[in-house]
Amino acid sequence: xxxxxxxxxxxxxxxxxxxxxxxxxxxxxxxxxxxxxxxxxxxxxxxxxxxxxxxxxxxxxxxxxxxxxxxxxxxxxxxxxxxxxxxxxxxxxxxxxxxxxxxxxxxxxxxxxxxxxxxxxxxxxxxxxxxxxxxxxxxxxxxxxxxxxxxxxxxxxxxxxxxxxxxxxxxxxxxxxxxxxxxxxxxxxxxxxxxxxxxxxxxxxxxxxxxxxxxxxxxxxxxxxxxxxxxxxxxxxxxxxxxxxxxxxxxxxxxxxxxxxxxxxxxxxxxxxxxxxxxxxxxxxxxxxxxxxxxxxxxxxxxxxxxxxxxxxxxxxxxxxxxxxxxxxxxxxxxxxxxxxxxxxxxxxxxxxxxxxxxxxxxxxxxxxxxxxxxxxxxxxxxxxxxxxxxxxxxxxxxxxxxxxxxxxxxxxxxxxxxxxxxxxxxxxxxxxxxxxxxxxxxxxxxxxxxxxxxxxxxxxxxxxxxxxxxxxxxxxxxxxxxxxxxxxxxxxxxxxxxxxxxxxxxxxxxxxxxxxxxxxxxxxxxxxxxxxxxxxxxxxxxxxxxxxxxxxxxxxxxxxxxxxxxxxxxxxxxxxxxxxxxxxxxxxxxxxxxxxxxxxxxxxxxxxxxxxxxxxxxxxxxxxxxxxxxxxxxxxxxxxxxxxxxxxxxxxxxxxxxxxxxxxxxxxxxxxxxxxxxxxxxxxxxxxxxxxxxxxxxxxxxxxxxxxxxxxxxxxxxxxxxxxxxxxxxxxxxxxxxxxxxxxxxxxxxxxxxxxxxxxxxxxxxxx
Numbered sequence: 158x159x160x161x162x163x164x165x166x167x168x169x170x171x172x173x174x175x176x177x178x179x180x181x182x183x184x185x186x187x188x189x190x191x192x193x194x195x196x197x198x199x200x201x202x203x204x205x206x207x208x209x210x211x212x213x214x215x216x217x218x219x220x221x222x223x224x225x226x227x228x229x230x231x232x233x234x235x236x237x238x239x240x241x242x243x244x245x246x247x248x249x250x251x252x253x254x255x256x257x258x259x260x261x262x263x264x265x266x267x268x269x270x271x272x273x274x275x276x277x278x279x280x281x282x283x284x285x286x287x288x289x290x291x292x293x294x295x296x297x298x299x300x301x302x303x304x305x306x307x308x309x310x311x312x313x314x315x316x317x318x319x320x321x322x323x324x325x326x327x328x329x330x331x332x333x334x335x336x337x338x339x340x341x342x343x344x345x346x347x348x349x350x351x352x353x354x355x356x357x358x359x360x361x362x363x364x365x366x367x368x369x370x371x372x373x374x375x376x377x378x379x380x381x382x383x384x385x386x387x388x389x390x391x392x393x394x395x396x397x398x399x400x401x402x403x404x405x406x407x408x409x410x411x412x413x414x415x416x417x418x419x420x421x422x423x424x425x426x427x428x429x430x431x432x433x434x435x436x437x438x439x440x441x442x443x444x445x446x447x448x449x450x451x452x453x454x455x456x457x458x459x460x461x462x463x464x465x466x467x468x469x470x471x472x473x474x475x476x477x478x479x480x481x482x483x484x485x486x487x488x489x490x491x492x493x494x495x496x497x498x499x500x501x502x503x504x505x506x507x508x509x510x511x512x513x514x515x516x517x518x519x520x521x522x523x524x525x526x527x528x529x530x531x532x533x534x535x536x537x538x539x540x541x542x543x544x545x546x547x548x549x550x551x552x553x554x555x556x557x558x559x560x561x562x563x564x565x566x567x568x569x570x571x572x573x574x575x576x577x578x579x580x581x582x583x584x585x586x587x588x589x590x591x592x593x594x595x596x597x598x599x600x601x602x603x604x605x606x607x608x609x610x611x612x613x614x615x616x617x618x619x620x621x622x623x624x625x626x627x628x629x630x631x632x633x634x635x636x637x638x639x640x641x642x643x644x645x646x647x648x649x650x651x652x653x654x655x656x657x658x659x660x661x662x663x664x665x666x667x668x669x670x671x672x673x674x675x676x677x678x679x680x681x682x683x684x685x686x687x688x689x690x691x692x693x694x695x696x697x698x699x700x701x702x703x704x705x706x707x708x709x710x711x712x713x714x715x716x717x718x719x720x721x722x723x724x725x726x727x728x729x730x731x732x733x734x735x736x737x738x739x740x741x742x743x744x745x746x747x748x749x750x751x752x753x754x755x756x757x758x759x760x761x762x763x764x765x766x767x768x769x770x771x772x773x774x775x776x777x778x779x780x781x782x783x784x785x786x787x788x789x790x791x792x793x794x795x796x797x798x799x800x801x802x803x804x805x806x807x808x809x810x811x812x813x814x815x816x817x818x819x820x821x822x823x824x825x826x827x828x829x830x831x832x833x834x835x836x837x838x839x840x841x842x843x844x845x846x847x848x849x850x851x852x853x854x855x856x857x858x859x860x861x862x863x864x865x866x867x868x869x870x871x872x873x874x875x876x877x878x879x880x881x882x883x884x885x886x887x888x889x890x891x892x893x894x895x896x897x898x899x900x901x902x903x904x905x906x907x908x909x910x911x912x913x914x915x916x917x918x919x920x921x922x923x924x925x926x
Contacts, residue, residue: 191732198648200277201416201429203375204442208431211368211379212440218270218359219335220434226264226337226357229274234261236341238276239353239462246655247806255284262286272322272365277304285324287358294325307354310340311553318383319361319398331387331398332358361397367391369621377444382407403558418446436827440695452815485515489522496529501726503530527759548793552850554658572601572729572908573818580911623833623890624667624753628777631661631696634668638675639694642683651683656695665777670750672759675706678770681712703756704776709769715762723760747772766841804922809866810884815907819853822911829922835859844876851921852876854895867900880921884909 177883229235237260262274263286273287283295300323306315314337335357343350365887368379368390381390386401403405405419410428417428425446432439443567495501503526511518578586635657642653664671681690690711699705713721724744742757749757755775762768770888806823808831810816818835823831832847833924834840837858844852850872856863870876881902885892893904903917 159164166734178491192415200374200444201220201427204377204429204444205431207371208379208440210443211371212431215364215381215433215438215440216435219316219433221268221635222271222335222357223435225268225271225357226314227334229265229355229357230263230337230339232261234258235276235355236339236352239282239339246302248496251685258284259286270360272326272332272358272360273324275323276353277356278353279351287324287327292310296321303356304354307336307338307356308351310336311340311349313337316438318385318436318438319389321398322358323356324358329358329360330361333361333364334358334370341534351844361389365394365397368440371508373442376448376554377442379444381442382441383438384439385401389438407439410441447464466728481738482515486517489518492522500692503533504822514858529779566702567814568835568908572598573815573911574821575601576909576911577818577821577825581824584664592658592910615633626665626754629664629666629668629671629774630704631664632657634664634671634675635694635696635706636680638672641676642679645680647683649683649686649688650692651686651692653679654691654693656693658696661696662698663777664704664774666754666756666774671774674747674750674772675708677747678708678772681743682708682712684768684770686710686712688783695881698776699773701774703773705771705773707769707771709767711767712766714766715760716764717762720762721759724758803828803830805830805832805848806918807831807840807847807849807852808834809837809853809858809863810855811835812855815855818909822909822914826915837861837869838864841873844879845873849876849879851918852879852881853884854881854901856883856887856892864896864899867896871900880924882921884914 182698202456211834234257237378258276262276262284265271265274266286276284277300291741299321303317303320303323306317314335316333316335318333319331322329323334337354337357339352341352342348350516364381368381369392372377373379378392379390379773380388382401383389386398386407388401389397391397404421405417405428407417410417410430411432413430415429419426419428427444427446428443429444444474463689485507492501492505492507506523506526509516563637575597578584579591579598635655639653639655668854679692686692692711694707694708695709696704726915748758751774752771756773758766758772760770806829808816808819808821809831816835819833820831823829832843833848834843835858837854838861840852840854854863854866858866861869863885866884867881868879870879880902881900884905885896885904886907887893888906892905896904902921905914905917
């Protein structure tokens, strides 16, 4: 049997046979682990009992000192001396008092460890007894700190920790002071009053000699730290009185219930802690962790020898398995990494040897590469097709935008001159000519509407339609649209009725697009109605999130088999053969717009009984009731006087037909003079020389554009406050916003609406500069 042809199961079995030496490692490691931890627990228990003993020893000495201070505080000799020290007495009596106090206190110095006893009256009179009888120098900072501590805690003895000796003449640099206030009851007020303060100074050196006798192993030691993190005891006597400075925070040790392990100077230490019940001092044992494992080193050495032998055997087996199993898997893994980074050559293949599971894995991996290679080729073709489609879509958008500009430019002359002729006061038209002129204007406006609808449709299909959502009053929306319908031609004498209740909620939609959709439905209801027909508009809540607006007409209805074609582009259901104007885009565009606003549109119609077109809008949380619409004033006559003073207007336009149209429009007005130039540069130069009341500026000019020109004009002191009107064939929202943000006061689009132009001129000419 060829071992290289074994299945991967047999190879793993062989590997596990060699791996059976692991129990030796497990048993040895476990025994080492538990023996080490057993030793550690023993050391922990020992050190805990040791620091408890030290704590009890310290507590015993503290109790002795506190009892001593209580006895002193209860002596009438002491209280009288402190009380009388506040009165003016002669030097002889003063010396006698100090002698009595010294004699009284001297018999309390027989307790081991007490360095001195100091008494301070309220007036800072000082009595002292100790190893040094002369005590002329006092550390005022230490004294004031200790007296303040005593005054703050009058009912008990306070151990503030290690402090510099209050007596500078003493041989002990640091002491452990016990501070107690001496008080008495005032017989008149019955209040507890301070008589003085007693400070019993316990020797830090005495505590050092006691604790230094305690040994914890070879390298362990005990550390005592007071509540202010100052060292009370340390094996290095020079560090007594200094601040705690070990790398491990003291709070981490004191807050832990169990042992704390931390590294100090490349050595791991174990910390155990107990807190003094009376003083709040921290008694800490510090033991190197290495001391726990010294006795387990023999077991450790033997285990390490066995492990090394085992590792050598495992390495030999691993070398074999690496060649037969690990290497192919590693190659496949690296290939997948390259595939993830996009660096893998999908045409490459791995070679398989043998008939085991690894060879089967390699075969399936090669099959995967072949599949991905085919997929990559398909994706390349898809990306190429998408790029071509985007290029075509961009070309279509550019074409539509260009066509819009090119159509608006001649329509500007057609509609402009038509409006001029129709409303001229100097050369009024006959009634027949007025009718003919109205047909010209209606045809031009129909073309403008068609251009706008085609552009909107192109924006939606290109995903470039921007919607500005807001809360829209349903009542106001319907009232405004019905008011607009009264201003347009109504040959069939159709009557509109508003059946909207006053408490309908607000819509969440783009106000402009919502009005566009509703006007389209109302216009269709009027155009395709019967003579003297009727149209009813209503609104009601469809569900908790939707409000439905319905437009019902009295027309002839729509056959059921044609209703599916209603919302298709350029579909007019045969009406294109009749004289009813229309593009066949309105309903399709309305469906696209309402879909963008998360709504829907539909129709219910019965042939011969009229139709109901409905549109569903999302409801906003703002549920305010609608208010009555504000009716605007009727527009003034087209060619009324714009003011009583003579005005001067500058018109910058490169198209001669547009210049002629503007000249004829201004000619109809009184007391207004028009100057025109064909470039922005000439316009700026002329504006610097002459005074103008208003400037009309085209956007697309040869050389400097209108956007650049308005910046120059607003920078000149002479034209800073002169109103500037933009007049351009660019009717896109982006173009309008860019112009207004650059400094234009108003923006008008071509073709010119003469009434709108005159209204804009009226606003600008009457505006104070």
